[in-house]
Every structure is written in C-alpha cells, then in structure tokens.
Amino acid sequence: MKDMENGGIKMSKEPIKAVIDRCRFRIDRALDCNIADVIRLIEETEAAQYKNKNTASYPVWHGYGSGD
Numbered sequence: 001m002k003d004m005e006n007g008g009i010k011m012s013k014e015p016i017k018a019v020i021d022r023c024r025f026r027i028d029r030a031l032d033c034n035i036a037d038v039i040r041l042i043e044e045t046e047a048a049q050y051k052n053k054n055t056a057s058y059p060v061w062h063g064y065g066s067g068d
Helices: 016-030 033-056
Strands: none
Touching: 016 033
C-alpha cells in the first residue's frame, strides 16, 4: 500500500466517516497513545466537516458585506 507520490502512503477513497469510526474503535482498545489528543483531532475534523456542509448552501459572495 505504498505510493511514492504521496510520501510513501497511498490515500484511500474510503469515506472519512469510516476512517473516523475505525480510529475511534482502535483508540478504545489502545494502551500506548495520547487518547485525548487523537479524540480532539477527530472532533475538530468532524466539526470542520459539519461547518463545510452548512456553508455550502450560501452563495459564493456570502460574508463580504451588502455591496453598498
């Protein structure tokens, strides 16, 4: 699963939700990692994903003022 163009790691086309769920599953069973840091990263990713979905319905010029 090595790919030299991506720094030696081949990126999967798997949905990010599946990756997050798998990480949470592994974290719950891991003994040697800083779980708080990993959980924070997951939560930040989920929050950013939610934010991107909410702003997608706004027009491109949203947030630039009224144009007056």
